Ligand SMILES: Nc1ncnc2c1ncn2[C@@H]1O[C@H](COP(=O)(O)OP(=O)(O)OP(=O)(O)O)[C@@H](O)[C@H]1O
Ligand SMILES: Nc1ncnc2c1ncn2[C@@H]1O[C@H](COP(=O)(O)OP(=O)(O)OP(=O)(O)O)[C@@H](O)[C@H]1O
Ligand SMILES: [Mg+2]
């Protein structure tokens with residue numbers, strides 16, 4: 001499903017070059033459940049943004065579904081991002097002026113789903129993260145963990161074949177984290193692919209494979225189940 | 226130092242009332258180290274904002290330093306917020322267009338510290354959270370955990386007598402979390418007061434007292450050291 005070869009991501013900081021990723025290569029097959037771990041600043045979110053086609057590498061090649069991402073036009077990229085991929089961002093990225101419900105409806109709007117079905121599906125997605133009673137709240141009327149759950153509900157609402165979750169339980173208590181991981185495992189059991197960035201060991205050990213990143217490079221890549 | 230009696234915080238949602246806090250009462254003495262735990266949405270951040278004088282209760286009384294917060298004028302409140310209290314926000318609240326260094330200098334600017342000393346002090350605070358080499362980055366040029374550390378450095382830079390930290394290690398790996406907790410304990414050992422909201426048990430058990438919040442009420446209040 002995903003193939004990266006010799007990926008570099010470099011930022012120009014005035015005179016200096018900062019290499020966030022330094023020659024990363026790996027494959028992920030359809031249906032895998034991968035955890036990405038590593039210290040703060042090691043390059044995990046940068047890598048996730050490349051996988052999700054939200055950013056482009058400075059060097060190297062990235063194939064998704066057998067096609068080079070750099071060969072895709074804007075329509076193809078938009079379709080992949082909105083229909084195939086569900087992305088839980090580390091900083092949630094919710095629309096500040098829209099309700100939780102409308103935020104969760106967004107991917108369904110891109111998918112061309114009609115208003116009534118969209119409403120119902122978004123409601124169900126919010127119910128699955130225990131936020132049915134907060135649907136009409138805007139992000140600034142929600143707690144940190146509630147916003148994170150809206151971001152999760154939005155990522156799952158399209159039933160994505162590839163779920164990219166960047167620290168999806170950072171703001172959640174252990175009971176809620178457990179419920180979210182159960183949701184992810186249900187999605188995975190249906191044959192979908194899951195890549196989770198996490199700092200938490202109990203989250204990482206529920207994956208089938210753990211890739212460890214350090215200073216922009218892959219440091220370990222172990223099958224654990 | 227802090228005294229709350231029968232504190233309520235109520236939001237009007239159209240026709241309905243949402244009670245985020247429902248009659249909270251407790252005291253914190255100078256020099257205590259308190260952890261506040263509780264499920265997502267239970268009222269922890271709401272409580273922290275009241276303690277930090279960033280918000281006012283709908284009902285009840287709040288004394289800080291023996292004086293009713295509702296009796297204070299804007300100058301007194303500003304002085305307390307900028308000189309006495311260090312606040313690590315759950316959502317960091319960094320200035321997006323300022324560098325990490327400038328963000329950390331902000332409390333020193335309010336304290337009237339001159340430019341050279343301010344620069345040095347802010348640099349040292351960033352070094353204490355291992356971000357000396359990221360001083361000139363703006364928040365969107367930093368990783369999630371790096372932003373959290375800038376927020377921590379800013380909260381500590383004024384050597385506050387009251388540190389309020391709302392989930393200060395949510396975006397950090399365990400090694401970095403450990404280092405941050407050591408910083409907090411050094412501050413506490415110097416006689417300062419610390420109140421930390423956390424979802425993580427290893428963080429909570431380093432405090433001397435754990436207050437558990439559920440549905441806007443205090444559910445338990447235990448001395449653990
Ligand atoms: N726009 C940018 N300009 C310059 N440097 C950047 C930029 N974005 C990220 N970086 C740097 O790239 C490195 C990797 O960042 P990234 O966000 O991928 O880390 P991370 O592994 O997700 O960390 P965390 O666990 O803290 O979220 C960091 O050291 C960061 O400072
Ligand atoms: N402006 C607001 N309007 C309406 N409801 C609000 C508002 N702000 C917060 N709430 C509600 O008040 C409750 C408490 O929120 P608070 O942010 O204090 O929770 P929390 O304990 O910090 O949660 P978390 O662990 O998820 O950060 C939540 O259920 C939230 O939906
Ligand atoms: Mg990150």
Ligand SMILES: [Mg+2]
Nearest residue numbers: 143144270315
């Ligand atoms: Mg909170």
